[in-house]
Amino acid sequence: MRRGPIRTATAIGAAALLLGSLTATARAADAPGGVDVKTTLTTDVKALAPGRTVIVAVGADVVSGSLPALGVTIPLPRGVTYVESLSHPARCTPTPDGRTLACRTRDSEQQVGEQVRLKLGKDVPAGTTLAFTATADLGDAVDTRPEDNTATATVDVRTGNDxxxxxxxxxxxxxxxxxxxxxxxxxxxxxxxxxxxxxxxxxxxxxxxxxxxxxxxxxxxxxxxxxxxxxxxxxxxxxxxxxxxxxxxxxxxxxxxxxxxxxxxxxxxxxxxxxxxxxxxxxIAKGPKPTPTPTPTTGPPSPKPTATPTPTASTTAPAPSATPTGGSGSGTGGELADTGSGSTAAAAGLAGALILAGGLALLVRPRKVSGRPRA
Incomplete structure (x- = not known):
């Protein structure tokens, strides 16, 4: 039997809280000078090629009065998509369909300030003008100067050199x-x-x-x-x-x-x-440090080639041996035997060596065979 009054009291308390909240909002709106919210919107560039990104800065400030909450919405033009917020924590996020940015204050803040990066699609044709519009969301409050609740910015789509x-x-x-x-x-x-x-x-x-x-x-x-x-x-x-x-x-x-x-x-x-x-x-390759070229160990010096003595040419013929004239010619004196091919080759080699070494002509005496001079 006592449960009904308890429920009634709870309902009355909830209604009172809601009424108090609404009253506070109404008082803010009816405060001297009312509520005035100003919205701003700028872009970092005025012209952009397809496929590039643009940074959009949005702001909303309560100039006079106060609000329990403040928001800004920005519909995205066709071909433009959200990339990221440059503020942390982010106050602007895309809606589930990705076609609108919704920005909200936190706690009892009386302003919104955010920079977001947006991207143009490659299929956006050159010559297009993209219009961005930011609109303040005051809830149930009425702005005394609604003309500055909205801000716009435009970007021309153009192409240059690659x-x-x-x-x-x-x-x-x-x-x-x-x-x-x-x-x-x-x-x-x-x-x-x-x-x-x-x-x-x-x-x-x-x-x-x-x-x-x-x-x-x-x-x-x-x-x-x-x-x-x-x-x-x-x-x-x-x-x-x-x-x-x-x-x-x-x-x-x-x-x-x-x-x-x-x-x-x-x-x-x-x-x-x-x-x-x-x-x-x-x-950069990883490996041992380069080692210097090894130096040969100390030891006995290598034998150096010695120069071959240069034969000296003589201007006088060797003296004849004691073999009598008309003898057998078997001696090894100054005369060469008729058939001694080895002796002839030795003489020719000696003559060549003398000519090469000194550039002198070798005098060869006529040889005697059987008492007659040999031509």
Whole structure:
């Protein structure tokens, strides 16, 4: 029998709480000056190529009065999708269908401030104007100046030249102490001419050990980076190669060295985003330190070849032997036997040696055979 009054009291208490909440909201709306909410919306670029991203900054502030909650909604144009929030924690999230961003304050905050990254689809045609509109959500409150509850921003879809960046480097690993030559090639893929370009290289690791030993004169150093700017221009199809030389210390053995490089700043009208940057990747071989060439052990010196004495030519003929004239000729004196082929060859060799050594003519006396001079 007592359960009915308890339920009635509970219902009355809940009603009182609800009435109190509504009364507080009404008082905020009816406060002197009322409630005035101002909404802002900006984009980081005014023109963009298909496939690129745009950063949209949205804000809503309670200028006068107060609200228990404040929100902002942003319908996304066709072909635009949500990528991420740049604030943590995020106050703007996409709705389940992905076509609207809903932003809400937390606790009793009286303002919303958020930056979100949005992406244009590659199928969004050039010449399209994308309109972004942010509208404040005040709940049941009535704004005394509703004209600033909404903010808009537009982005034109346009395309420019496709400029690509690519590293040319040796394949495989490199060794400490080895000079490694690389090139950063910038190519204008068209359709029009570009008058200048800037590329930025990010250098990691120890500043002194990993700094390139040589680079193009168009580059200048900044702490931890190199910036290369060219103003000669590139016609469609032309390329410019920036040379870089690297030498790695022994302590880098077994590591991987990376140098990200890309156009700077990113060309928002470049229709091809995939080739705007490239990473140089050099794998430094791990192994023992190179050993010096071994020095030969000390020992007895190798025998040196000795020069062969040069025969000296004589201007006088050897004296004849004591063999009588008309003898058998079997002696070994100054005369040669008629049939002594070995003796003849020896004489010829001696004559040749004398001629080669001194360049002198050898005098040969007429030989006697049977008492007659032999021609």
């Amino acid at each position: 400029v690509g960046v690519e590293w040319k480097a040796p394949t495989g690993s490199v060794r400490p102490g080895e000079k490694v030559r690389t090139e950063l090639v910038v190519t204008n893929h068209g359709p029009g001419r570009i008058e200048s370009f800037v590329v930025h290289l990010s250098l990691y690791g120890d500043y002194g050990d990993y700094w390139p030993g040589g680079y193009d004169k168009a580059c200048w150093a900044d702490p931890g980076s190199l910036v290369c700017d060219l103003y000669d221009g590139l016609a469609p199809g032309e390329s410019y190669a920036l040379p870089f030389t690297w030498t790695f210390p022994q302590k880098a053995a077994g590591t991987t060295f990376r140098v990200p490089a890309g156009l700077y700043p990113a060309d928002i009208l470049d229709p091809e985003t995939a080739n705007d940057g490239d990473d140089l990747v050099l794998r």
